[in-house]
Amino acid sequence: MSILRHSCRVEIELLTSAAAALVGFLVGLTGVGAGALMTPILILGFGVAAPVAIATDLVYATITKLVGGVTHMRAGVIQWRLLKRLWIGGVAGAVMGAGIVIAVVELEMDTSWLKYPLGVIIGLASISLFLRLRRKQKPVNPSTEVASNSWVAPAGGAGIGLAVSMTSVGAGALGMALLTRLSPRGTTPQSLVGTDLLLAVPIALTAGLGYLVTGLVDFSLLLSLLVGSIPGVVLGSAVSRKISGPLLSAVVATALMAAAVLVLLD
Numbered sequence: 533m534s535i536l537r538h539s540c541r542v543e544i545e546l547l548t549s550a551a552a553a554l555v556g557f558l559v560g561l562t563g564v565g566a567g568a569l570m571t572p573i574l575i576l577g578f579g580v581a582a583p584v585a586i587a588t589d590l591v592y593a594t595i596t597k598l599v600g601g602v603t604h605m606r607a608g609v610i611q612w613r614l615l616k617r618l619w620i621g622g623v624a625g626a627v628m629g630a631g632i633v634i635a636v637v638e639l640e641m642d643t644s645w646l647k648y649p650l651g652v653i654i655g656l657a658s659i660s661l662f663l664r665l666r667r668k669q670k671p672v673n674p675s676t677e678v679a680s681n682s683w684v685a686p687a688g689g690a691g692i693g694l695a696v697s698m699t700s701v702g703a704g705a706l707g708m709a710l711l712t713r714l715s716p717r718g719t720t721p722q723s724l725v726g727t728d729l730l731l732a733v734p735i736a737l738t739a740g741l742g743y744l745v746t747g748l749v750d751f752s753l754l755l756s757l758l759v760g761s762i763p764g765v766v767l768g769s770a771v772s773r774k775i776s777g778p779l780l781s782a783v784v785a786t787a788l789m790a791a792a793v794l795v796l797l798d
Contacts, residue, residue: 548578548753549760552592556761560600560768562781563728564704566593566736568657569784570757571650571700572791580753582646583637587743588750588757589700594736596761597703597729603769604726611727614685614714618707621686622735625693630742633698637746650699651796654788657705661785664712665778685714689731696732697739703732705788725772 551573558565567589574585604610633646688710695702707728715724743749 545753545756548756551577551760552757553760553764556596556600556764557768557771558784559596559704559729559761560603560765560770561725561772561775562704562768562784563708563725564657564661564781564784564788566596566704566732566761567696567700567702568654568705568788569791572654572795574753575647576791576794580750582644582650583633583743583748584750584753586633586646586650586698586700587740587746587748588753590696590736590740590743591749592754592757592761593700593703594733594740595758596765597732597736599762600765600769601726601729601733603766604722604729604772607722607726607773609720609723609726610730611711611715611719611723614711615727615730617682617685618689618692618710618731619734621689621691622693622696622703622731623738625690625695626697626735626738627693627742629694629697630739634742634746637748646699647795649695650701651792653695653699653701653706654795655792657701658785658788658792660705660709661781661788664709665781665785685710688714689735692731693735693738696735697742700736700739703735704728707731722773725769729769 552570555565555570555573558569570592571585571589574580574589575582580588601610692702692706692710695706708724711724711728711731715727740749
């Protein structure tokens, strides 16, 4: 258990920061990648233990997505009514999922199984992105509201919160899939990305705080990630207002599927 505990001594690793900068750019541009790309990179590329990677990535994702979300918020594209309903279920799901993982770690049980839900959820995130690319935009219908789906948003948010807190994955790609389903027709890609970024903040924060008090967060790793991700997400958020990004979304979806396969086969 002691190998999973980390002190507050920090050092910046440039290679880690470079990877985080690229992921941060993709997060700002598409709303996807803070968990689905960064967590497998940490586990497979840098040899970080799964519980530590998940815990650290949640805190990293909270800060990174908050920065990106504020950038989109200033552009006035956030769907606040829908977002609040998603938050209700999302926070509850995050508490439940974090409790499960913390209990497993505290009981010193085998944590290698965490890679399986991680790989499956990354794969589902990839599929949801591919399906999103195939969805045809229809004329704007301002009267379309989520009132008829009043239970779908909290329920879907709870599922996302559970997935995010157990694997650090899902708020971006799975959240985007749910937003695409519940948003009014004709909602701009920028609105979807901005709302998706802010969806993740309280969910990742809730789960991240739970992991933080157990000592699973690696502060040295966290600092290295933030040094790269913050400028990356700001740049990506700015660029997202200038391009539609379907090709890039396809690239991200392909990368997610490859990451899912690697995690499951590792």
